[in-house]
Amino acid sequence: MRALDRIALILGLGFLYAPILILVIYSFNASALVTVWGGFSTRWYGVLVADVPLREAAGVSLIVALASSALATMFGTLAALALDRGGRFAGRRLFTGLIYAPLVMPEVITGLSLLLLFVGFGLDRGLLTLVVAHATLGLGFVAVIVGARLRGLDRSLEEAAADLGANPARVFATVTLPLIAPSLAAAFLLAFTLSLDDLVIASFVSGPGATTLPMRLYSQVRLGVNPEINAASTLLVGTVTAIVLTASWLTGRRGVA
């Protein structure tokens, strides 16, 4: 039984990691042919650094990711607090449904419907619409992560503070907030990576002049496999891995999920 378990784990994780590893290895390939090994080289990273449109796209992605994940963390935390502390309120069911909808809704629908909204209200497509769309996407994920932490919270700590005379705002600032802070950070980072990663929604809601990194990469990927994308991917994979490791460290040893 143990041996079978080990085989399942090795095959499963191998399946998950092999394509990424191959990508990383071939980003150091001297040859321009993606599947022929021509020796170790960092030339594609040089090409990457010199690629101005790609760098600009990365800048747009970073700005959008920062702004949208800040908004998502704020509104998502409020939503989680409302579900955990708000008691019964009118429309609670609809509220819950709307929080979780972007989590399962296919991205093409989220993207199209948000675009129709922006066009319907005559909003120019660009950075602002990107930020709003990504914040909406991230909000649900934040609510799930922070909500899980809130439910696991020892309420007697907050009650003790209240008994000792702290008003609700004081209780929240000095007891609740520090207790949920790690989950806030993890949620922020998840919203950040989701925004950084999104191609489909961004393609719908973004306008000329606001090309994100995935949009730029996608237009190159469509032209075929190319080693420069491998190099860009390796950098992105490295960044995201660092973020995930930080997040799981922040949420303690129980993992991010």
Added chain:
Amino acid sequence: MRRLLPVLPALWLAAFVLMPVILTLKISLSTPATAQPPYLPVLDWSAGIEGWDSFLEALDFTNFETLASDALYRDAALSSVTLAAIATAILALIGTPIALAMARARERWQPLLVALLIVPFWTSFLIRIYAWIAILKPEGLLSAGLMKLGLIAQPLEILNTQGAVLIGLTYAYLPFMVLPLYAVLTKLDPRLPEAAADLGAGPARVFWSVTLPLARPGLAAGALLCFVPMVGEFIIPDLLGGSDTLMLGRVLWSEFFSNRDWPLASAVAILVLVLVVGPLILFRDGEATAKEPSR
């Protein structure tokens, strides 16, 4: 104070989740037009009640009739659902042993295993699918490897087929199947399978009669988390499926970006929503047991 908590997020959600879906429904009943925005009718707020009247009269179900009568859209809907269902079944088959192995691993290894499962999911979706192009193409690594082993004589023609789409779907959604399954299996009382084994059941019997029935909520949650987004998947059929693989997400994309037929794209979106909402409602009952599987 407490009563005010839901107000801000509720306003945001109403504006950016509910309103857009209602608008999509409205535009799915409209007619495409060469105008800005490219659909008719546009509600004339200044005309008051009369404006509403002519607005509502101009709405019809033409786009849905097109979807129902045109073989292209029927095929796309059928292959979306079929591919998503097959991929979900494959995921259940390979996800269960992985989740089981994780749940039975030593306690101190489990957080690491969960993290290992999540890291690729956080890594760019586009890039992970892109990585498969280099593996699957005829002069790619898979063909080269199999030819070197003497298993095949000709390069594999798998890229740009439905097979490649299935591989991509399985690959991209594996964590979504394994994590909810693991969440249920790890809470499973280990004395139950032990008791079954003590009573003389073989490992296969223990699995079929004890473990699997107890894991069902996790399996259902995983299947839902995979099937629903897969139906509307765009990147995987676009990069791996070639021009032959039509899936609804891709049809929506090309109606919108290539044909600029916003109303028809909206009708496809509503169709997918219906296909998606169906399983969600069916799943409601099981929801309590497998609350919020981590994504």
